[in-house]
Amino acid sequence: MSTLVQERTTVQPAPARAPRRRPGKRTILLAGAAVAWLVGFLVLHGTSTLTLPASELTDLHRSLNQFNAWVAANRADNPVFLYVFTPLRAAVDAVANVFITTFAASPTGLRLPEIGWLGTVGLLGWTAFAAGNARVALLTVAVFTFFGLQGLFLEATYTFALVLTAVLLTLLVGIPLGILAGVYGRVAKVITPVLDFMQTLPTFVYLAPLALVFLIGPASAVIATVIYAAPPVIRLTAHGIRAIPENTREASDSLGTTGLQRLVTLQLPMARRTIVMGINQSTMAALSMVTIAALIAAPGLGQVVVRALQSLDVGTAVNAGLSIVLLAIVLDRVTTAASRRADPAAARNRRVSRRTRYILLGITLVLALAMVQLSRTMLWAAAFPKDLNIGPAIVQTVAAASQWMQTNLSLFTVSFRETVTTGILNPFQSLLTDTPFYILVAVIAVAAYALGGWKLAALTTACLGVIIYLGLWSDSMVTLAGTLVATAVVMVLGIIFGVAMGRSERVDQIMRPLLDAGQTMPAFVYLVPFLGLFGATRFTAIIAGIIYAAPVAIKITADGIAAISPTVVEAAVASGSTPWQVITKVQLPMARQTLALAANQGLIYVLAMVVVGALVGAGGLGYDVVAGFVQSALFGKGLAAGVAIVFLGILLDRMTQAAAATPVRKIPTTRTRTT
Amino acid sequence: MKKAGLLLKRTLPAMAGAAAAALLLAGCGSASVNQVNAAGGTSETPCGTVNVAMNAWVGYTANAAVYSYVAKNKLGCTVVQKDLNEQISWQGFASGEVDVVMENWGHADLVKQYITDQKVAVDDGPTGNEGHIGWYVPPWMAEKYPDILDGKNLNKYASLFATSESGGKGQVLDGDPAFVTNDEALVKNLNLDYKVVFSGSEAALIQSFRTAQQNKTPLLGYFYEPQWFLSEVPLKKVNLPAWTPGCDTDAEKVACDYPTYKLNKVVSKKFQDSGSPAAKLAKNFQWTNADQNSVATDIQGGMTPEAAAKKWVDAHQDAVKTWLS
Amino acid sequence: MNSPDISVRNLWKVFGPGGEKIPNNPELSALNSAELLARTGCVAAVRNLSFDVAKGEVFVVMGLSGSGKSTLIRCLTRLIEPTSGEVLVDGKDVLQAGIAELRELRRRKMSMVFQHFGLLPHRTVLDNVSYGLQIRGAAKNERYARAREIIELVGLKGYERHYPDQLSGGMQQRVGLGRALAGDPDTILFDEPFSALDPLIRRDMQAEVIRLHKEMGKTMVFVTHDLSEALKLGDRILIMRNGETVQCGTGDELVGSPVDKYIEDFVSEVPRADVLTLKWITRPVAPGTPGDAPVLSSRTVIRDAISAVMRSSCPVLVEDAGKITGQIDRDSILSVLQPVEAAA
Structure with a gap:
């Protein structure tokens, strides 16, 4: 948070609105904290840094290691396993296997999908038509056929089947929970921190324990995916219900509705659009998690990517990555089309009448069923023809391009990396890791007090206390340094591209698909070429974080800029402002709240990539998590590191939120002073 | 109820479709080409x-x-x-x-x-x-600095291996976290002016060695054989004090090379x-x-x-x- | 006046922590709003209100924004839970009613029309109007038949299949009105129903309410911040300020004898001749007035008496219930008209 603190101290005195105002208490506190930090760093450099070498453990870590043994000892006879975990696993496996057998590969016979590739394409296309419209149906058919052409039909349908299972379970759990949270404020209060925790906890952290409890295979993968994918649909369902205008709710109450009547006639229909948006987001989350779950033997595209990464096969990784992006596009477009259909306004503006639509649906269903039937009788329709395979061509092209980049650009990229690392990253990291921990804790607490009062100061101190207790202070500071540097870059990108997109419709149209791809392409895919360009360093990890987080920050900024009332911009232009003045004097200041939100989200997203960054040299907490995942001796430390990441996330989130909220509160006070 | 009705209307075709498909599957379940063709193979x-x-x-x-x-x-x-x-x-x-x-x-x-x-x-x-684990350098270094393969000379070359990641010391690059490593203890117990840096994955390690050989940049790292990469770039092993039975019992005091x-x-x-x-x-x-x-x-x-x-x-x-x- | 349809007794609504203690605490309940807020952090939106609404009456609650009038009307069916007091409907205290009883009251006795319509955007006009009937379990045919009648009554025939966002504001409010009428309640509550509408449409809708009141004779409680609307619709008007009653009476009582400066300011711009009846300007019969002078009822609005008085060569006599109560002449008429003209 030190960048935030520093930004704040420099920004605070700047506003020219009230030049005579003495620096506020907050500014003095922040400046004081910064000075204390610097002095502490210079004088006590290198003492009390709480460093713990990567292969060493604390007693806490050792006792967490016992979990492993406990599970092994209890699997056979503990009632929790007998009556909860084992049946749950069996049930999830059964559901997953139905979809896998239908769309991907049956466990018997030729291991072809039960309804063949042609049947799968037809039936899924028809479903897309029924839920959405003809356009998304065509898209579905085209993409699934393309999977076949890529030589990845089996892998893609495996992934699809797992996503389908996970999304079904997610909705089964998520929508009722979301409704409860939407209807009862108290439930929402209890559930929100749990959801925050679920979303910040790095996926690697619970993959290992889940695999331990539920054993490897589809069940663990699906359960891990549900944990990861449920929060969006829960949040959005609750939000959709809570966002219903008070007057509508009141009107329904005034007619004497019971709670259930209100839910069915008012809350669910009016929240429907938002709920479907939640389903959309959960589906996207599920897809990205199913990919990662390859690490615990989830079959599908993720496995291809992971295997390719291990043999540095960029071409294969990109080919599979392309499939994932395409699958993401299909899932996104179909669920979006479904949500449009859910909108009452759309229901009456349809071009075709309901009857025509039903007739069309009937005809296409017959067609789809014919395709299924064909697949069950003809081998060419059951197994995708092998000679129609453009996969190798894609693989070779990409491999050649990546090779070219690495040979021709790496000298330049390495010197760039060196400049950034020695110029910014190293001094900053050293400032964090070499200052005695107690000074840093005090400095952060003071900064938190300045930004958000006693409550925030207590919260941050508690978070840091937990991190110290976990024995991971030094690693946390390494991670913090990388995270903050990455976030700073993300914000610079966010402002540059966000403003460009917010100001121009055309730039927006060009950028959006790229941003979407950046968000859905699994990080594993682009790590390999980056390794070639930048080597196994913290810098590469930072780049990975930036690629993942920048799209979010850019989108939020662009939306914020675009949302500024055109009259205000018009007024600025009318009074003779240059475009630059419009941006700096009108658009950015007015989008300040949005920028703060972008920074907040950017931080959280960068933090989500800490573990992936560790695979290419980030070290710190991420490395502990990865090592804990693969080495049983480090299991406990990995678990602790995962928890430390969560607390780091809470700390950063609350600090940025407080920093974002305070300037707004300031405005009324300045006004009252001038009047 | 209306809403439920609407939803029903919309999902009804989908459900009908699924039901029809299921019926179809059940009806000709035994006849699928998938099962028929395989029957011959699996029975024996x-x-x-x-x-x-x-x-x-x-x-x-x-x-x-x-x-x-x-x-x-x-x-x-x-x-x-x-x-x-x-x-x-x-x-x-x-x-x-x-x-x-x-x-x-x-x-x-x-x-x-x-x-x-x-x-x-x-x-x-x-x-x-037989598997060997140890510290390796790219072949061009072994040619240029023949005495580098003796672990005793490592401190002489420490500055050569320094990177922005190793804080002024020489860098020992470690790979896949899945492997047990004594490297941090080795650095300490052999009094080497080095720092262990974790690349985080085998892929990262291999790519680093590949780049080092290509661009003739120095690199010292943890590696092992048999490994396919050695046939692409024949890395050279640096000899640390030889392994003797029992020399690696206490993980914190290890001062010898890895065993075979x-x-x-x-x-x-x-x-x-x-x-x-x-x-x-x-x-x-x-x-x-x-x-x-x-x-x-x-x-x-x-x-x-x-x-x-x-x-x-x-x-x-x-x-x-x-x-x- | 008939037996009251709704009686409100000592009604309090206090927002804020510990608000339930304030009505019973003589010291706190005596404080004014600012002091109360400073002392307790509570806001008393309705303080100690009492009034009766007669069957078939149009009772208007009027006040500026923040006066507590919207809170008051919501307290009547406990859309906002009152802090203390009584609301008697048909002799039963609504505040004591159980959940089921309260629901029954809302379903059959009291319906409400809202400022922002509160229509369900995902339902057609027909479904919106029949919503209340659906809630109380009416069969589909029955409720649609009834809704069609009501839709015709509120002048929306032909729009049954439209959705709210396809209608103008005035038409949306007609749907809101229809929804309230569909359940055939005894009382309809209006919460500033027309303040979001254009002036012309507002006038139409006011006429519509007057017409419906004449046709159906429902009791109506009507909240507004618009004095002219209050005077136009209200049999009686209650003026609220800071949660308290300032004055309660018929329109001409308010204009004719405001109880304090506040009401006086309030009604100062009202064209008095349109509101006041002759009663307010009657003077004792002067000795010279001929016995065969024209006679007008004391309930005649002044504006309607102008031409008669102006035409008459002598003062005009005023009678109430067959008895001569006094006389008026040109000067007394002009005195009512002048201040208005001066103000204009």
């Missing part, structure tokens, strides 16, 4: 299904590919390969998801948990391969007791580093593992016969 397998864990490195893939090829084509087994890391593979012994691990590097902790304590897995004898690993196979207890011919094959499987490297190199050169295995098996019919007898 005395062997059943073998679940082979596929650990990531190519040397492993070579072992597993040859084993799978023989089991499938000579014994008629159904072979299911599962891409898993080592830790997770061992968990598979407990769950029944994994029958065979075809190349195991020590892993005393896992041996204790799954073989000694839980008794769900058994040591199935050596693969015949006798790589072995591990199978699940259930699989071993099943009497399947595939279990016997696993027990008898044995070959040399040269054999493994030849297959691994073929795979790395772009051949599918299955094709590479076929090529080796065709050329070594005698060896395969002894495995099967």
Whole structure:
């Protein structure tokens, strides 16, 4: 948070609105904290840094290691396993296997999908038509056929089947929970921190324990995916219900509705659009998690990517990555089309009448069923023809391009990396890791007090206390340094591209698909070429974080800029402002709240990539998590590191939120002073 | 209720479709081309299904590919390969998801948990391969600085290996976190002016060595053989004080090189007791580093593992016969 | 006046922590709003209100924004839970009613029309109007038949299949009105129903309410911040300020004898001749007035008496219930008209 603190101290005195105002208490506190930090760093450099070498453990870590043994000892006879975990696993496996057998590969016979590739394409296309419209149906058919052409039909349908299972379970759990949270404020209060925790906890952290409890295979993968994918649909369902205008709710109450009547006639229909948006987001989350779950033997595209990464096969990784992006596009477009259909306004503006639509649906269903039937009788329709395979061509092209980049650009990229690392990253990291921990804790607490009062100061101190207790202070500071540097870059990108997109419709149209791809392409895919360009360093990890987080920050900024009332911009232009003045004097200041939100989200997203960054040299907490995942001796430390990441996330989130909220509160006070 | 009705109306076609599809499946379930064509193949397998864990490195893939090829084509087994890391593979012994691990590097902790304590897995004898772990440099360095291969001279070259990641000291690059490493202790106990930096994955390590050789930049890192990459870039091993029995008992005081690993196979207890011919094959499987490297190199050169295995098996019919007898 | 349809007794609504203690605490309940807020952090939106609404009466609650009038009307059916007091409907205290009883009251006795319509955007006009009937379990045919009648009554025939966002504001409010009428309640509550509408449409809708009141004779409680609307519709008007009653009476009582400066300011711009009846300007019969002078009822609005008085060569006599109560002349008429003209 030190960048935030520093930004704040420099920004605070700047506003020219009230030049005579003495620096506020907050500014003095922040400046004081910064000075204390610097002095502490210079004088006590290198003492009390709480460093713990990567292969060493604390007693806490050792006792967490016992979990492993406990599970092994209890699997056979503990009632929790007998009556909860084992049946749950069996049930999830059964559901997953139905979809896998239908769309991907049956466990018997030729291991072809039960309804063949042609049947799968037809039936899924028809479903897309029924839920959405003809356009998304065509898209579905085209993409699934393309999977076949890529030589990845089996892998893609495996992934699809797992996503389908996970999304079904997610909705089964998520929508009722979301409704409860939407209807009862108290439930929402209890559930929100749990959801925050679920979303910040790095996926690697619970993959290992889940695999331990539920054993490897589809069940663990699906359960891990549900944990990861449920929060969006829960949040959005609750939000959709809570966002219903008070007057509508009141009107329904005034007619004497019971709670259930209100839910069915008012809350669910009016929240429907938002709920479907939640389903959309959960589906996207599920897809990205199913990919990662390859690490615990989830079959599908993720496995291809992971295997390719291990043999540095960029071409294969990109080919599979392309499939994932395409699958993401299909899932996104179909669920979006479904949500449009859910909108009452759309229901009456349809071009075709309901009857025509039903007739069309009937005809296409017959067609789809014919395709299924064909697949069950003809081998060419059951197994995708092998000679129609453009996969190798894609693989070779990409491999050649990546090779070219690495040979021709790496000298330049390495010197760039060196400049950034020695110029910014190293001094900053050293400032964090070499200052005695107690000074840093005090400095952060003071900064938190300045930004958000006693409550925030207590919260941050508690978070840091937990991190110290976990024995991971030094690693946390390494991670913090990388995270903050990455976030700073993300914000610079966010402002540059966000403003460009917010100001121009055309730039927006060009950028959006790229941003979407950046968000859905699994990080594993682009790590390999980056390794070639930048080597196994913290810098590469930072780049990975930036690629993942920048799209979010850019989108939020662009939306914020675009949302500024055109009259205000018009007024600025009318009074003779240059475009630059419009941006700096009108658009950015007015989008300040949005920028703060972008920074907040950017931080959280960068933090989500800490573990992936560790695979290419980030070290710190991420490395502990990865090592804990693969080495049983480090299991406990990995678990602790995962928890430390969560607390780091809470700390950063609350600090940025407080920093974002305070300037707004300031405005009324300045006004009252001038009047 | 209206809303539920609307929803019903919309999902009804989908449900009807699903129902129709299900009926269709049920109606002609037995007639599917998928099942019919396979019926001939599956009926005469005395062997059943073998679940082979596929650990990531190519040397492993070579072992597993040859084993799978023989089991499938000579014994008629159904072979299911599962891409898993080592830790997770061992968990598979407990769950029944994994029958065979075809190349195991020590892993005393896992041996204790799954073989000694839980008794769900058994040591199935050596693969015949020998594993070496150690510190390596790219070949161009060995040529330019011949004395670098003696660990005693490492401090002399420390500044050469310094990077922005190592804080002024020389850098020792470590790889896959799955491997047990003594490197931090080694640096300390051998008084080396070095810092261990974790690249975080085997891929990162290999890519680093590849780039170092290409651009003639210095690099010192943890590596191991057999490993396919050594046939692309023949890294040179730096000799640290030789391993003697017991010199690495206390992990914090280690001051000697890594031992030579006798790589072995591990199978699940259930699989071993099943009497399947595939279990016997696993027990008898044995070959040399040269054999493994030849297959691994073929795979790395772009051949599918299955094709590479076929090529080796065709050329070594005698060896395969002894495995099967 | 008939027996009251709704009686409100000592009604309090206090927002804020510990608000339930304030009505019973003589010291706190005596404080004014600012002091109360400073002392307790509570806001008393309705303080100690009492009034009766007669059957078939149009009772208007008027006040500026923040006066507590919207809170008051919501307290009547406990859309906002009152802090203390009584609301008697048909002699039963609504505040004591159980959940089921309260629901029954809302379903059959009292319906409400809202300022922002509160229509369900995902339902057609027909479904919106029949919503209340659906809630109380009416069969589909029955409720649609009834809704069609009501839709015709509120002048929306032909729009049954439209959705709210396809209608103008005035039409949306007609749907809101229809929804309230569909359940055939005894009382309809209006919460500033027309303040979101254009002036012309507002006038139409006011006429519509007057017409419906004449046709159906429902009791109506009507909240507004618009004095002219209050005067136009209300049989009686209650003026609220800071949660308290300032004055309660008929329109001409308010204009004719405001109780304090506040009401006086409030009604100062009202064209008095349109509101006041002759009663307010009647003087004792002067000795010279001929006995055969024209006679007008004391309830005649002044504006309607102008021409008669102006035409008459002598003062005009005023009678109430067959008895001569006094006389008026040109000067007394002009005195009412002048201040208005001066103000204009």
